[in-house]
Amino acid sequence: MSSITSAQPADAAATGVSLYRAIWRWHFFAGLLVIPFMVNLAVTGSLYLFKDEINNTFFGYRYIVQQGAQPLDPETLVNAAVAAVPGSTATSYKDQASPDRSVIVTVSRDKTSTLVFLNPYDGKVLDTVGAEQEFNYVVKRIHSLAWFGDFTNKLIEITAGFAMVLVATGIFLWWPRRQTGGVVTVRGTPSRRIFWRDLHAVTGAFAGILIFFLALTGMPWSGYWGANVNSWLGSHGLGYPTQLWDNVPKSQKVSSDILPKVGWTVEKAPVPLSDIAAAQSKKPVGLDVAVDTAKASGIRPGFDVALPSDASGVYSAAIYPDDVAGQRMIHIDQYSGKPLVDLSYSQYPIFGKTIEWGISVHQGQQYGRINQFLMLATCLTIILSCVTGLVMWWKRRPAGRVGVPPMPPKPSVYIGLWIIAVIFALAFPLTGLAILAMVLVDQLVIRFVPPLKRAFA
Structure with missing residues (x-):
């Protein structure tokens, strides 16, 4: 009887170690796969947060005008824009946002759209730029990787899902387990691995909710999940x-x-x-x-x-x-x-309102400067997490090996994680499938192929 009782704590401890290692391993693989994409999202996202400031500072010559007495009528301005691009047809007109702003007319020629910026008071053309070459448009398309095609845009959708996984697993790994350091404080110096571990854990834990929010509210733009959710909401009168x-x-x-x-x-x-x-x-x-x-x-x-x-x-x-x-x-x-x-x-309807609100907050718009700088801080935290994660891995990596966290001593712990992965796959199919593929490779390829097992040790 006493032997069974004494075995229970040991069994529980082994299960705890197995769960920790399995989640640590997931966290490592997920981070390794998406770090380049996360850095791209954070850098381009930071730029896009300040699109208005960028326009006013670097492209003010086409956005800002001297206020005059009376603006010309829209049709006159459209005709001036069409004349500036011979052979074109006007497709849209953007009215002044304020008296010191230009008017923008979009014209099309040979299936190519051009933005024509005009002074609304005298009809002078301030600038012309291809609609797909406009700075903020390019930044936004690189942000989503749609600039490089539909396939890469799908990778961003997977990345957003993995970001949510990283936040959830990261908080689990950060959660205090009788330690005093590395929870809200950073131990050691930059020369030591523990410094980078604590910096990674503490900043990630405290910014985790915002990172999760950015990932979730970025999903509506995704090529697969966003398009299908939009279609479903629209067909059910919920969008x-x-x-x-x-x-x-x-x-x-x-x-x-x-x-x-x-x-x-x-x-x-x-x-x-x-x-x-x-x-x-x-x-x-x-x-x-x-x-x-x-x-x-x-x-x-x-x-x-x-x-x-x-x-x-x-x-x-x-x-x-x-x-x-x-x-x-x-x-x-x-x-x-x-x-x-x-x-x-x-x-x-409520779903449409909620998603639009989330998108506006995601873009740093809804609540003015506070919103803008809070999202910027989150983007900088993402970059910091990527850098600290790489440095931490490099410092613990054995020579000549990848240095993957060890496999759990009890493989049965993966049963629960498989269930979580399946549930996630139902909510976010592309990310869920990527997670299932990651687990399959880990369990059926790396585990049983000796050269890979040594390399990933």
Whole structure:
């Protein structure tokens, strides 16, 4: 009887050691795989947080103008933009955000879009730049790796999922276990591995919630998870209020097809059609009337207006400002000048509101400077965690080996972790599949191939 009793603590201790080693091993492999991607996300994300400041400082010559008496009408400015790019067609017009801001007209020629910046008071062209070469657009596309194709964009989705895994496993490894150092303090000096271990653990633990938040709120932009969630919410009336489109004819186009900037929740919302029967007896009201209609509705300054591309198209005015409460999209019949669909943030269902709020906070916009610098601090913490993780690994790595944390003495502990991986795969399929592949390689390849087992020891 006494032997059984004495064996229980030993068995519990072995289980505890096995769980710790298994999670440590997961944490190591996940970090090793995503460090380059995490650094890219943190660096480009930091730049994008300050996109307005960058525009004002480095590109102020095309964004900032001397305020004049009376701006020219939109149609005159659009004609000036088209003349600046011969053979082009105007596709959208961006109204002044404030009296000292330029007007931006997007024109298209040979399926290539160009941004034309104009002084709204005299119609002078300030600059032209390819829509896909604009600085902040490039930063955003590199941030998501969409700049390099759909496959690399999927890798970012996997990275975001792994970031959540790293936070969860990292907090488990950090959790105090009778030690006094390395919980809120950093021991040793930079010459010692424990210094880097503590710096990695303490900063990661305290910034973990924010890192997890950034990873989760970045998911809506992902190519697989984000697209499927958006589609599911839209088809169930949980993303945007589909009933607003019940009584209007709908085209095959969606909001993201025509507008230069559109909110995630409504990017797949259908674009209405103008009353084509009216084309026989009425002329289009024109951009000036459409802009006046949008302004009369109370839309915030700085809105975009997508121009009709054919006889059945509509004028679509939209704005997605820093504060999500100001989000608005209005589709206007090009013959009557009347709004067909008028949608604001207050009309979104709860899921749409929550996701848009998360995206705005993710981009450092919702709560002003505090939000902006808090997200910057989180990005810097991610970079620090990557650097300290690499230094810590390098200092403990045996010569000629990778230095992977040891396998758990009780392989049965993986049963619970497999269950967790399957649950995660259901929530975030691409990341879950990557985790399952990682565990399979660890258990079925590294474990039983002697050269790999030695290299990864």
